[in-house]
Amino acid sequence: MDIGGTHVTAAHVDVTAGSLSLGPSHREPIEGTVSADEFVSALVRCAGRLPGPAGEHWTIALPGPFDYQHGIGRYEGVGKFEALRGFDLRTALTARLPGHPTVAFCNDADSFTLGEWQAGAARGQRTVTGLTLGTGVGSCFLREGTIVRQGHGIPPGGRVDLMEHAGRPLEETVSRRALRRAYARAATDPGEPDVREIAERARKGDSAAVGVFTQAFHALGLVLGPLLAAYEPDVLVIGGSIAGSWDLVAPPLREGIAAAAPESGRTVVVPAQFPERAPLLGAAYLATAVNAPSG
Structure with a gap:
């Protein structure tokens, strides 16, 4: 379950x-x-x-x-x-x-990453980092199919959610509630849309919605870049409900990673193959x- x-x-x-x-x-x-x-x-x-x-x-x-x-x-x-x-x-x-x-x-981030390593986007890879993006940021680090909680490039307990961006907890910038809150601040007539609707508005040219995704996932990339450069995973696989808007998540995420750690380029950044x-x-x-x- x-x-x-x-x-x-x-x-x-x-x-x-x-x-x-x-x-x-x-x-x-x-x-x-x-x-x-x-x-x-x-x-x-x-x-x-x-x-x-x-x-x-x-x-x-x-x-x-x-x-x-x-x-x-x-x-x-x-x-x-x-x-x-x-x-x-x-x-x-x-x-x-x-x-x-x-x-x-x-x-759930552990089970997601192991599932993708077994049968999905991370299959056959020696080192894997997995993230789930939804109500929060879940994370898992694998080495040869074994979960690792500590080591070079791994945050304490393997928990990216406990990291900070700009002096604030990361989930204050990257999470369902953070995206909704950011859109409510930025839009002239926001209503109360959930993330999926904010994504649809972004695709239709809503500049506030585009800005919310760009700022949040560029920030996530800045946090992840040094970790990826140090841990050197073969693949970073991303799932969770927000990853369903991959077209809006991937560009600023990759740009943030590259800006923070150009040497992290060996890591392939991909969406989950079997997110459910x-x-x-x-x-x-x-x-x-x-x-x-x-x-």
């Missing part, structure tokens, strides 16, 4: 002979402002709509801050899932999912315990 800031997706994944086969999936809308009970109900409803027997084991990919070992939310001041702060999600789901399965949790499937495949891969995070 993959949980984003606006949706939850569930699928059966068959793990046999070391390979993963993704079955039918179901997607359910969910907002980051729902209560804990509404959140659990949405996940149970999504799982219940899958065809076939209930799974005996569920691995759930979701964004941090979250205590993945104990299944407890640590969200506070991040604009999403505040109702899960201190909430024991594992116990709640184990009780309500069909068959009372075992439930494990993993970081990759987190599900990666979560299943983590569930097999073949990959154990290091660092």
